[in-house]
Amino acid sequence: MSHSILIVEDDLTFSTMLKTWLGKKGFSVDTASSNARARKQLDAQSYDLILSDLRLPDQDGIFLLSWMKEQGYDIPLIIMTGYADIQSAVQAIKHGASDYISKPVQPDELLKKIDEALQGKALPTAPQAGTGKTPSAPKASGRKIVPHSTTVLPSNFLEGESEAARQLYNYVGLVAPTPMSVLINGASGTGKEYVAHRIHQLSKRADKPFIAIDCGSIPKELAASEFFGHVKGSFTGALNDKTGAFVEANGGTLFLDEIGNLSYEVQIQLLRALQERRIRPVGSSKEIEVDVRLISATNENLQQAIEKGNFREDLYHRINEFTLRMPALKERQEDILLFANFFLDQANRELDRRLTGFDAAASQALQTYSWPGNLRQLKNIVKRATLLAQSNFITLAELGYELQEPVRSAGTQTFSLHDEAAEKKRILEALKQTGNNKSKAAVLLGIDRKTLYNKLKLYDIQ
Numbered sequence: 057m058s059h060s061i062l063i064v065e066d067d068l069t070f071s072t073m074l075k076t077w078l079g080k081k082g083f084s085v086d087t088a089s090s091n092a093r094a095r096k097q098l099d100a101q102s103y104d105l106i107l108s109d110l111r112l113p114d115q116d117g118i119f120l121l122s123w124m125k126e127q128g129y130d131i132p133l134i135i136m137t138g139y140a141d142i143q144s145a146v147q148a149i150k151h152g153a154s155d156y157i158s159k160p161v162q163p164d165e166l167l168k169k170i171d172e173a174l175q176g177k178a179l180p181t182a183p184q185a186g187t188g189k190t191p192s193a194p195k196a197s198g199r200k201i202v203p204h205s206t207t208v209l210p211s212n213f214l215e216g217e218s219e220a221a222r223q224l225y226n227y228v229g230l231v232a233p234t235p236m237s238v239l240i241n242g243a244s245g246t247g248k249e250y251v252a253h254r255i256h257q258l259s260k261r262a263d264k265p266f267i268a269i270d271c272g273s274i275p276k277e278l279a280a281s282e283f284f285g286h287v288k289g290s291f292t293g294a295l296n297d298k299t300g301a302f303v304e305a306n307g308g309t310l311f312l313d314e315i316g317n318l319s320y321e322v323q324i325q326l327l328r329a330l331q332e333r334r335i336r337p338v339g340s341s342k343e344i345e346v347d348v349r350l351i352s353a354t355n356e357n358l359q360q361a362i363e364k365g366n367f368r369e370d371l372y373h374r375i376n377e378f379t380l381r382m383p384a385l386k387e388r389q390e391d392i393l394l395f396a397n398f399f400l401d402q403a404n405r406e407l408d409r410r411l412t413g414f415d416a417a418a419s420q421a422l423q424t425y426s427w428p429g430n431l432r433q434l435k436n437i438v439k440r441a442t443l444l445a446q447s448n449f450i451t452l453a454e455l456g457y458e459l460q461e462p463v464r465s466a467g468t469q470t471f472s473l474h475d476e477a478a479e480k481k482r483i484l485e486a487l488k489q490t491g492n493n494k495s496k497a498a499v500l501l502g503i504d505r506k507t508l509y510n511k512l513k514l515y516d517i518q
Contacts, residue, residue, distance in 0.1 A: 059174055060084040060101075064094040064108035064120065065136070067495050069419040072393040074107070076401075076413055077163065087217060089390060089493075091115045095123060103131055105173055107166075110137035110148065110156075111509065113492055121151040132173035136161060214398045216391035220383040224251070231378045232258035239375055240353040242382025245432030248353040249313060251380060256309040261349055264308030267301050272317040279322040281338050284329070290339020302335045302346045310348045315375065316356040316367060327371045350375060385427040385434065389496070392434070396422050399435045400450070403442035411442055415449040421459045480515045483508070487517075 061078060065071040066089045075085045086103075088094040091114045094106075108117040117135050124131065132154035148156050154173040157166055215225055231238055232255045240248045249268060256266045274282050281291075285300030301310060312318075318326065329335045330350060334343045352375045361367035385392065397413060404411055414422065418441075427433055441454035452460055482501065490496035498508040511517075 058082050058084045059104040062094065062097055062103045062106045063087045064106060064112065066090060066109065066113050066493065068390060068393050069416065072397055073413050076397050091120050094120055098129060105170060106131055106133040107136060108133055110135050113494060118148055118151050121153060125152055134169055134173060214395055216388055216394060218388040218390040220388050221391055224380065224383065227380055228254055229258060231255065233260060235349060236377040237350045237375050238378050238380060240380045240382060242355065243384055243430055244355050245430035246382040246384060247431055248382055252311040252351045252353065255351055259349065261308045265305050266309045267305035268311040268313060269301050270313050272314040276319045280325055283326065284335040284337050286338035287340045300335065300337060302329060302348060303344060305348045306346050308348065310350055312352045314354055315352040316354045316358055316361055323368045323371050327368065327374060330374055385430045389423060392423050393419060395431060395434055396438055399438040400442060403439040407443055409442050411445055411450060412448045415451050417452045418450050418455055421452055421455055425459050483511055483517060
C-alpha cells in the first residue's frame with residue numbers, strides 16, 4: 057500500500073506535473089486548488105502527507121495549518137513557496153509545518169523532505185466495516201478515515217476534480233442506489249457511457265449484467281430483434297435463435313446510448329416493454345418477464361424532438377425520472393491537464409513510450425483551447441502527440457495546428473504596458489473574470505504566475 061499525498065496548489069500546470077511525478081514514484085496523489093477544497097478532501101479521506109503552496113486563492117497555507125490543528129489532524133505538512141524568505145519559513149514552522157521547500161522545487165530535495173516527514177509514520181490500516189475509525193492507529197494521528205467503496209473503478213477513465221465534475225458525481229452517487237431510470241444529456245465525447253457504468257457499479261444491481269446498445273447504429277428493421285431477440289426462421293436471415301438485450305440485461309442495467317435516434321415505431325415497442333416488464337422475441341408466441349434498470353443517453357434536445365413529433369412524450373417521461381447533464385470539457389478547465397496526463401499515461405502504455413508530460417507552452421495551449429470534441433478529441437490529440445514527440449515532453453509542435461492557432465492569437469495580447477494605471481486595471485479585470493483564480497488570470501494576461509504575483513505585490517492588490 058502506497059503513502060497518500062494531498063497537493064494543495066492553485067498553479068494547475070505545476071500541480072499536475074508534480075502529481076504525475078510523485079505518482080511515478082509510487083505515491084497515491086490527490087490535488088486541491090484552494091484551502092476550501094483541501095478541507096473538503098481532508099474531511100472525506102485520510103492522507104499521510106500534505107504539500108501546500110504558501111499563497112492560495114482563498115487563504116494561505118498557514119491558515120490551512122491552523123484549521124488542521126483546530127480539527128485535530130496530525131498530518132505532516134510541507135509548505136512550498138516561491139517567496140522563500142526566513143520570515144515565511146519561520147512562521148510556517150511555528151504554526152506546525154513539518155518543513156518548507158522553495159520554488160522552483162528540486163525533485164531530489166523534495167523527495168528527501170517527503171521521506172523525512174513520513175519517517176516513522178505507519179501506513180493507515182483499513183477501517184472496520186461500519187465504522188469511521190481505525191482501532192490499530194495511534195491516538196496521536198487524529199485522522200478522519202472514511203471507509204472506501206469496494207467497487208472497482210474502470211481504469212480507462214478519470215472523473216476529474218473541477219466543481220462541475222464534483223457536482224455531477226455527487227448526483228451520480230445519489231441516484232445510483234435507487235431504481236429510478238436516468239437520462240444522461242450531453243455532447244458527444246463527454247463520457248456519457250462511463251457515467252452509465254458508474255451508476256451501475258454503485259447500484260444494487262452491480263453484480264448483474266450491464267448491457268450497452270448504440271441506438272444510432274441499429275437498422276430500423278433489426279431493432280426489435282436487437283432489443284427482444286428472435287427465434288430461428290422468424291425472418292429472412294434469422295438462421296439461429298437470438299437473445300435480445302433485455303434478456304441479456306435481466307436483473308441488471310440496460311444502457312441505451314443516443315436513444316433519440318430510435319424510429320417512432322421502435323419507440324412504441326420499447327415503451328411497451330418498459331411498462332409491462334415483458335418482452336416477446338420476434339417470431340415467438342411466448343412472453344418473457346424481464347427486470348432491467350434503464351439508463352439512456354442523448355446529445356439531442358428530446359423536448360424539441362417531442363415538439364417536432366420525432367420522439368414520444370410518454371416514452372420521454374418513462375426514461376427521464378432523473379436527468380444528469382454532462383458538462384463540456386471547456387466548462388471543466390481545472391480538469392483539462394488532469395485528463396491530458398491521464399491520456400498520456402494510457403498512450404505511453406499503448407505505444408510503448410516513456411514521455412514525462414507537457415512543456416509550459418503545450419500546457420497553456422491545452423488549457424486555452426475550446427475542445428469542441430470534448431474528452432474524445434483530447435484523448436486523440438494526446439495519443440497522436442505521444443507518437444510524434446521527440447523528447448521527454450510533448451511540445452506545442454506535436455499538438456497540431458488547431459491548438460497552436462489560439463496560442464498565437466493569445467500571444468499577441470500579452471501586455472507590457474508603460475502606463476501603470478492601465479496595467480493595474482487589466483490585472484483587476486482578469487482577476488474578476490477568473491473569479492480571483494491567479495493561475496487562470498495569468499493565462500488570460502499572457503504572463504507567468506510568478507510575474508503576476510510580483511505585479512500584485514507592486515500594485516498592492518489583495
